[in-house]
Amino acid sequence: MIEIKNLKKIYDMGAIKVKALNDISINIEKGEFVALMGASGSGKSTFLHQVGLLDSPTSGDIIIDNINVLDLSEKEKTLFRLNKLGYVFQEYAILEELTALENVYLPVLMMGKSKQECIAAAKEVLEKVGLGDRMDHFQKELSGGQQQRVAIARALVNKPKILFADEATANLDTKSSIQILELFRELNKKYGQTIIMVTHENFHKKYVDRIIYLKDGKVIKNME
Amino acid sequence: MNWEKFNPLMFLMALGAGGISVIPFAIFQYTTEHGKGLVTLSQMGTDSLAFISEKEMESVLGIDNKASLILVKLSTIGTEDKFRKDFAELGISEDMKTWQEKIGGIIGTIAGTFNLLTMITTLVSLIIAAVIILVIIYINTVNKRKQIGILKAIGIDQEVIIFSYIFQALFYCIAGIFFGLLLIWGLTNIFTQNPIPFPMGEVSPIITFPLLAKSSISLLLISLIGGFLPSWQTARQSILDSIWG
Ligand SMILES: Nc1ncnc2c1ncn2[C@@H]1O[C@H](COP(=O)(O)OP(=O)(O)OP(=O)(O)O)[C@@H](O)[C@H]1O
Ligand SMILES: [Mg+2]
Numbered sequence: 142m143i144e145i146k147n148l149k150k151i152y153d154m155g156a157i158k159v160k161a162l163n164d165i166s167i168n169i170e171k172g173e174f175v176a177l178m179g180a181s182g183s184g185k186s187t188f189l190h191q192v193g194l195l196d197s198p199t200s201g202d203i204i205i206d207n208i209n210v211l212d213l214s215e216k217e218k219t220l221f222r223l224n225k226l227g228y229v230f231q232e233y234a235i236l237e238e239l240t241a242l243e244n245v246y247l248p249v250l251m252m253g254k255s256k257q258e259c260i261a262a263a264k265e266v267l268e269k270v271g272l273g274d275r276m277d278h279f280q281k282e283l284s285g286g287q288q289q290r291v292a293i294a295r296a297l298v299n300k301p302k303i304l305f306a307d308e309a310t311a312n313l314d315t316k317s318s319i320q321i322l323e324l325f326r327e328l329n330k331k332y333g334q335t336i337i338m339v340t341h342e343n344f345h346k347k348y349v350d351r352i353i354y355l356k357d358g359k360v361i362k363n364m365e
Numbered sequence: 366m367n368w369e370k371f372n373p374l375m376f377l378m379a380l381g382a383g384g385i386s387v388i389p390f391a392i393f394q395y396t397t398e399h400g401k402g403l404v405t406l407s408q409m410g411t412d413s414l415a416f417i418s419e420k421e422m423e424s425v426l427g428i429d430n431k432a433s434l435i436l437v438k439l440s441t442i443g444t445e446d447k448f449r450k451d452f453a454e455l456g457i458s459e460d461m462k463t464w465q466e467k468i469g470g471i472i473g474t475i476a477g478t479f480n481l482l483t484m485i486t487t488l489v490s491l492i493i494a495a496v497i498i499l500v501i502i503y504i505n506t507v508n509k510r511k512q513i514g515i516l517k518a519i520g521i522d523q524e525v526i527i528f529s530y531i532f533q534a535l536f537y538c539i540a541g542i543f544f545g546l547l548l549i550w551g552l553t554n555i556f557t558q559n560p561i562p563f564p565m566g567e568v569s570p571i572i573t574f575p576l577l578a579k580s581s582i583s584l585l586l587i588s589l590i591g592g593f594l595p596s597w598q599t600a601r602q603s604i605l606d607s608i609w610g
Contacts (some may be wrong), residue, residue, distance in 0.1 A: 222519065248521070
C-alpha cells in the first residue's frame with residue numbers, strides 16, 4: 142500500500158549538508174503495525190514527516206494507494222491528509238476551547254458532513270478509544286493519557302488508511318503508555334488499521350508486526 | 366440720543382422689564398414700547414436685539430404678510446443640502462443659504478474647527494482600534510502557533526484557520542461598535558440636555574447616520590485586515606516550523 146523508493150531528505154545547512162534520509166526504499170503493506178526505531182538523530186521523525194506529507198523530500202518517490210503523493214499540490218496534500226492520513230504527535234495538541242467530542246468531530250466537519258453525521262462519527266470513535274464517558278470534558282478536565290486518546294480518536298475519525306504516531310506515548314507514564322499501545326494493537330487487529338509508529342521504548346516491540354531500524358538516515362534492519 | 370450708537374440690549378437692561386422705550390424703525394419712524402422682558406439665549410447675535418410682535422411691526426411698516434427673510438428649521442440637522450435642492454425643485458429661485466453660509470465668519474471657522482477635530486479624533490480612534498485588534502489577534506496566533514500547525518497537519522485548510530481568526534476580530538469589532546453606539550447615545554443625550562455654553566450660543570453634539578455608518582464600516586474593514594494579517598502570517602508557515610519551530 143505504501144511504496145517508498147530512493148527517498149532522500151538533505152538539509153542544506155550552508156557549510157554542511159545533513160543527510161537526514163539517505164536513500165531509503167521500503168514497502169509497507171495494508172494492515173501492518175510497524176515500529177520505527179533507532180538512535181536519536183537517525184531520521185525517524187524525518188521519515189514520518191515525508192511519508193505523512195508534512196514535508197517535502199529532496200528526492201525519491203512516495204506512492205500511497207497507487208497515488209504518487211509528491212505530485213500533489215499543497216491543497217491536494219491537505220485534502221489527502223484529511224481523508225487518508227491520521228496523526229498522533231508527542232504533544233496531544235487538542236483544542237482547549239473545545240470538548241473532547243468537538244475536537245474529534247472537527248475533521249469530519251471539514252469533510253463537509255452534516256453536524257449529526259459528525260457527532261455520530263465522533264461518538265463512535267471516542268467509544269472505541271474508551272472515552273465514551275468523557276465526551277463533554279474539556280482538555281483541562283482530562284488526564285494526559287485521556288488527552289492523547291482524544292488525539293488518537295481525532296486521528297482516526299475520518300477512517301484514515303494510515304495512522305502515524307511520533308513518540309505518541311513519550312509524555313505519558315508507563316501505565317498510560319501501555320493503554321495507548323494496547324489501543325493501537327486492538328485497532329490494528331480488530332479493524333485492520335495500518336499504523337506506523339516511532340518509538341524509543343524497547344517494550345513496545347512486542348506490540349508490533351515489524352520493526353524498521355534506522356541509522357544515519359539508512360535502514361539497517363527490517364525485521365518481522 | 367445718538368441712534369447710531371444705539372444698543373437695544375444695553376438700553377433694555379438699563380430700562381428693565383415694564384419700562385418705556387423708544388425703538389427706532391427705519392430711521393424716521395418711532396414707536397413707543399413697553400419693555401416686556403429681557404431675552405437671554407447666551408447667543409451674541411440674538412441677545413443684543415430688541416424684539417417686537419409681528420402685529421406691531423406690520424402696523425408700523427404698513428405691510429401685510431410680507432417678509433424679507435424666511436428661516437426654515439429642519440427637524441434633522443445635516444440635511445440642509447437636500448432641502449435646498451427640494452426647494453429649488455419646487456420653483457423657489459430666491460437666494461438660499463444654509464446656516465453655516467448665513468452665519469459665516471467666525472462661527473463658520475469654529476464649525477470648521479469642530480469638524481476637523483471630529484475627523485482627527487475619528488482617525489486616531491480608528492488607528493488605535495486597528496492596532497489593538499492587530500495585537501490581540503497576533504498574540505492569539507503566536508500563542509496558538511503549535512496548534513495551528515497541528516490543525517494544518519490533520520488536514521484543516523489554511524483558509525479555514527485564517528477565517529476563524531477573522532471571525533474573532535469581527536466579534537471584537539461588533540462588540541466595539543455596539544458599545545461605541547451606546548456611549549455616543551449616552552453622551553449625546555447628556556450634552557443635549559446640558560449643552561456647553563459658547564459665546565456664540567450653546568453647543569451640543571449631533572450624530573448623523575452617515576457619520577455613524579462611515580465609522581462603523583471603517584472599523585469593520587480595519588478589523589478584517591487586523592484579523593487577516595497576523596493569522597495569515599502564522600498560518601502560511603510550514604507545518605513543521607509551526608509545530609517544532
Ligand atoms: N529542520 C532541520 N534542519 C536541519 N537539520 C535537521 C532538521 N530536522 C532534522 N534535522 C537533522 O536530521 C537528522 C534526523 O533528525 P530526526 O528528527 O529525524 O531524528 P529522530 O530520529 O526523530 O531523532 P529523535 O529520536 O531524537 O526524535 C538529525 O541529524 C537532525 O539534526
Ligand atoms: Mg524524532
